[in-house]
Amino acid sequence: MRNTVKTIVAISAASAVALGASACSAPSDTTAASDKGDKNAPLVIAASPTPHGVILDYVKDKLAPQVGLKLSVKQFTDYRLPNKATEDGEVDANFFQHKPFLDSYNKENGTHIVPVVNVLIEPLGVYSKKIHKLSDLKAGSTVSVPNDPSNEGRALKLLADNGVITLKPGVGAAAKLTDVKDDKGVKITELEAAQTAPRLADVDAAVINGNFAIGAHLKPSSDALALEQSKGNPYANFLAVKKGSENDPRVQKLAKLLNSAEVKKFIEDKYKDGSVIPAFGPAKS
Structure with missing residues (x-):
């Protein structure tokens, strides 16, 4: 069982989830x-x-x-x-x-x-099959984030709040990859939100939406290396x-x-x- 890093995420109004694949067709x-x-x-x-x-x-x-x-x-x-x-x-x-x-x-x-x-x-969390704490991420490590604008900014903010990266001042949860001031050698890759959980083994860590964590049988309370706090979450x-x-x-x-x-x-x-x-x-x- 991994130790959960409880995170207070200072997030401004930002976005939702993005799934992948196709929709069920209605009769x-x-x-x-x-x-x-x-x-x-x-x-x-x-x-x-x-x-x-x-x-x-x-x-x-x-x-x-x-x-x-x-x-x-x-x-x-x-x-x-x-x-x-x-x-x-x-x-x-x-x-x-x-x-x-x-x-x-x-x-x-x-x-x-x-x-x-x-x-x-559904709290956003950082998960991994290869490391046990975020401080294990080193130069050359790979971290995947959702590629839709709202969730990507939210994911980057979560990583920044936990010291994985540094963002330009003031960007908050509206951040884009171009707003990463210092990636500290960590390689950030973009994936469709629905692919972050299935492809977790391909990276050192991934920021995963709550609904996809559920589908992948991940437990935020015990498996997340960092997790958004629910109180005040917009x-x-x-x-x-x-x-x-x-x-x-x-x-x-x-x-x-x-x-x-x-x-x-x-x-x-x-x-x-x-x-x-x-x-x-x-x-x-």
Whole structure:
């Protein structure tokens, strides 16, 4: 068991996760209810498989029937697609991202997705199969980071806060590789976020998003060499919809359920390893 270096990450608003691979294709009979104009139809929601899909399946099976809500959960393994599907009306909502990622996506794609309610945080961590503490990283060591802008900056900030690299003053979690003032001889490689865990053995260390750590059976509380602190962390993942759908009664029902005591207990019981932490409350637009 490795010693976890508890890290206070001073992060500014920055981004979400980025997955790789391809999305699950939705059958033709799962057109979003909003397209049909039927507010009594199931709420179709796009989500990453873990932990978002797992949590939604719990809500769908255990809580939604109690409030007369029908859910249809469509899992995606590519974070580039849920927002597009939401914007195009193929789904009614999504649950997979945080604010910095959404802001970047909306800006780059001209979309109009807005957050509704915060649900959870997946702390970013540094993992390795070759070293036992970050001070073991020497000149020539390799460290992989997610290559999407929001997560890359977040990863570089985590490395800087733990003394692995030095960033230019003031860049914070918006950092890019060009903002690395001193890499101390460590070679930083960029990978799609979904590849950081599968290719962990190819590098000396990797910065991995919480959801991918879960999928790779890594336990943040015991396996991470450095881990973001949850308190004050701005990277809460939230329920999101296309602007104008925030007051859809089905969306409001789901938002309330996702912030319920039952879901809090489910998350804490399911993810005792600290890979997922409840982070309830209103999401900033």
